[in-house]
Amino acid sequence: MRVWTYQVATQLFEWRNENGLVAYTYTADEFAHRYRPKDFEALMQALKQLSNTEPPAEGQEEKNVKLELKARDMEDGDTEEKDFVIALSVLHRNKAGRPTVILGTKRDVTERHRRERQSDEAKERHTAIFESCMQGHIRFTPDGFIANLNRKACEMFGCRREEVLAERPTYKDLLDLPDVEIEQADGYTCTRTFDFANLAATQRKVKSCRRTKPLICDIELKTFKDEEGNLAGMFALCNDMTEKYERINEVNQLSEKEQKAKDTLNNYFTKFDAILQDGQIRIANYSPDSHTLTIFRRMNEVQHLLTQTRCMTLTDESSQNKAMHILNDMDGRLDKEMRFDIRTSISLHGNYPLHFRFSFIPLHDDEGQVNEYFGLCQDITQQKSIDQKLQEEAKKVQEVENTKTSFINNTVQEIRTPMSSIVEAASQLSTQSDTNQNSTPNDIILENSTYLLHLIDNILYLSRLEARMIEIVKKPCDFVDTFNTYCMAERLNSDNVSFITESPYDQLVVNIDAKQMGNVIERVLENAIQHTHHGFIRVRYDYIGRQLMISIEDTGDGIPKKELELLNAQTTHDARTSSGLGIPICKELLAQMGGHLEINSEEGLGTTVWIILPCQATTIKRKKMI
Numbered sequence: 001m002r003v004w005t006y007q008v009a010t011q012l013f014e015w016r017n018e019n020g021l022v023a024y025t026y027t028a029d030e031f032a033h034r035y036r037p038k039d040f041e042a043l044m045q046a047l048k049q050l051s052n053t054e055p056p057a058e059g060q061e062e063k064n065v066k067l068e069l070k071a072r073d074m075e076d077g078d079t080e081e082k083d084f085v086i087a088l089s090v091l092h093r094n095k096a097g098r099p100t101v102i103l104g105t106k107r108d109v110t111e112r113h114r115r116e117r118q119s120d121e122a123k124e125r126h127t128a129i130f131e132s133c134m135q136g137h138i139r140f141t142p143d144g145f146i147a148n149l150n151r152k153a154c155e156m157f158g159c160r161r162e163e164v165l166a167e168r169p170t171y172k173d174l175l176d177l178p179d180v181e182i183e184q185a186d187g188y189t190c191t192r193t194f195d196f197a198n199l200a201a202t203q204r205k206v207k208s209c210r211r212t213k214p215l216i217c218d219i220e221l222k223t224f225k226d227e228e229g230n231l232a233g234m235f236a237l238c239n240d241m242t243e244k245y246e247r248i249n250e251v252n253q254l255s256e257k258e259q260k261a262k263d264t265l266n267n268y269f270t271k272f273d274a275i276l277q278d279g280q281i282r283i284a285n286y287s288p289d290s291h292t293l294t295i296f297r298r299m300n301e302v303q304h305l306l307t308q309t310r311c312m313t314l315t316d317e318s319s320q321n322k323a324m325h326i327l328n329d330m331d332g333r334l335d336k337e338m339r340f341d342i343r344t345s346i347s348l349h350g351n352y353p354l355h356f357r358f359s360f361i362p363l364h365d366d367e368g369q370v371n372e373y374f375g376l377c378q379d380i381t382q383q384k385s386i387d388q389k390l391q392e393e394a395k396k397v398q399e400v401e402n403t404k405t406s407f408i409n410n411t412v413q414e415i416r417t418p419m420s421s422i423v424e425a426a427s428q429l430s431t432q433s434d435t436n437q438n439s440t441p442n443d444i445i446l447e448n449s450t451y452l453l454h455l456i457d458n459i460l461y462l463s464r465l466e467a468r469m470i471e472i473v474k475k476p477c478d479f480v481d482t483f484n485t486y487c488m489a490e491r492l493n494s495d496n497v498s499f500i501t502e503s504p505y506d507q508l509v510v511n512i513d514a515k516q517m518g519n520v521i522e523r524v525l526e527n528a529i530q531h532t533h534h535g536f537i538r539v540r541y542d543y544i545g546r547q548l549m550i551s552i553e554d555t556g557d558g559i560p561k562k563e564l565e566l567l568n569a570q571t572t573h574d575a576r577t578s579s580g581l582g583i584p585i586c587k588e589l590l591a592q593m594g595g596h597l598e599i600n601s602e603e604g605l606g607t608t609v610w611i612i613l614p615c616q617a618t619t620i621k622r623k624k625m626i
Contacts, residue, residue: 192216219238
């Protein structure tokens with residue numbers, strides 16, 4: 001019991017010790033810390049109610065208010081929340097009869113509530129066990145009438161609890177036990193068959209039982225007595241054995257099917273063993289406990305039982321590190337699938353070393369720990385032999401390709417050397433000829449020799465490009481500088497053609513091969529300059545959607561439709577036309593850099609070439625609009 005007082009005027013709480021003296025004084029906010037918010041609100045409402053009460057009539061006691069709240073006795077150092085009954089009453093009134101001090105007593109009822117909860121829980125558990133039990137439980141009174149039955153019993157007899165309790169049958173009628181007296185029933189057991197299907201509703205002793213299927217039931221009777229030793233009633237424990245007996249019959253019927261299934265399974269094993277033999281596959285098992293690898297010839301026939309030492313002895317030196325690493329992983333019970341190829345020191349198949357491919361999966365025990373590895377072992381010696389032969393053939397093909405490339409390069413070089421001499425000689429003859437003549441044979445030789453020499457250079461460059469001899473090196477560069485370098489206006493010597501460049505950036509740093517990109521721009525510009533005699537050539541670029549897009553537009557001769565179809569062909573071989581190799585070289589270069597080239601042209605009206613290259617920009621600074 002705890003005692004405190006509440007000063008109505010000051011709203012202070014005074015906690016009193018066992019001598020009735022004030023030990024602690026609290027404000028309402030301080031006192032509230034020991035209660036739940038809703039509980040403290042209820043306490044304050046009760047105090048307010050008592051503070052407004054009138055004095056009791058003569059001969060009557062002060063009005064009391066009781067509350068059940070949760071609180072903590074913080075003064076005793078007990079911070080555990082407990083259940084309390086708090087009684088409030090007016091302790092003192094002033095001359096006007098208004099309450100000035102309210103007495104509060106707090107009694108700990110935690111233990112009482114706990115016992116009540118335990119009692120309720122015990123009742124709930126009893127009810128839950130009674131109702132959820134897989135047996136039918138039926139309780140009878142001392143005179144043999146039904147008192148209660150659980151859900152399972154209702155299910156067994158096909159009845160409703162309220163109906164059968166209202167009918168009040170005896171245990172003799174309900175359980176068909178006419179010769180059993182309740183006084184001698186303790187420990188009585190029997191099996192009863194209830195043939196409900198062949199009984200009409202009017203013939204049944206218990207009308208509320210509506211089951212239509214036969215019921216085979218094991219019954220055990222238990223009597224119980226009160227504290228004085230008198231018979232208090234009887235329990236009947238009923239087990240539905242119908243399904244069990246039906247299953248016994250099914251087992252007898254299935255025995256023949258089981259034998260057939262065994263024969264089928266043996267046939268499956270035989271075929272599976274044949275598949276393993278034909279595929280040169282063996283079942284394998286590795287035990288981390290014994291550190292042994294077991295190879296099975298058939299499902300239940302061990303072919304090899306190998307220790308780790310024996311495994312390493314049979315492993316070729318080139319595969320020993322891998323084999324040791326795998327064995328260590330399995331000894332460490334690593335929970336992952338493992339697939340690996342091993343070369344052995346055994347030579348068969350025409351003195352070619354044996355190769356095996358292992359595939360293991362971890363198997364786990366009941367606690368989820370890896371306890372062994374199960375897998376397959378396949379002889380891949382023939383496959384390895386074929387792979388080696390394919391590599392040798394591929395090497396020969398590569399050597400032939402290299403020889404062909406070398407032959408082309410040497411042939412072109414052999415052609416280029418005398419052509420250079422011819423160009424040089426024609427140049428000297430042209431210089432010595434009369435400068436006043438409009439055209440001389442030497443000029444024609446010089447012009448065509450120069451073109452032929454340029455064509456040979458392009459053939460040589462394209463051959464090296466297709467042979468992947470041109471290295472693509474991507475690195476960050478400022479494309480503004482690259483663009484300005486390869487698009488200089490002084491490359492035009494015609495007053496009839498305007499050269500226009502549009503650069504919308506002050507700085508654009510992208511990750512590309514600037515040299516090869518400049519090579520592409522330069523070659524496309526050469527074609528535009530060569531075929532544009534009036535109008536303009538406009539070069540511009542932008543960075544959109546992580547792509548560098550360059551357009552070269554001219555008002556030149558344009559490209560005939562058939563030749564344009566060849567230029568837009570997918571391969572560089574198909575794209576070679578009478579106009580030269582500039583565009584095929586550009587397409588191949590862009591393809592190797594991850595980009596592509598698009599051409600839009602109409603004969604007599606001009607051409608637009610789009611150079612598109614995906615790339616990553618790290619710095620983008622656009623020019624400010626004026």
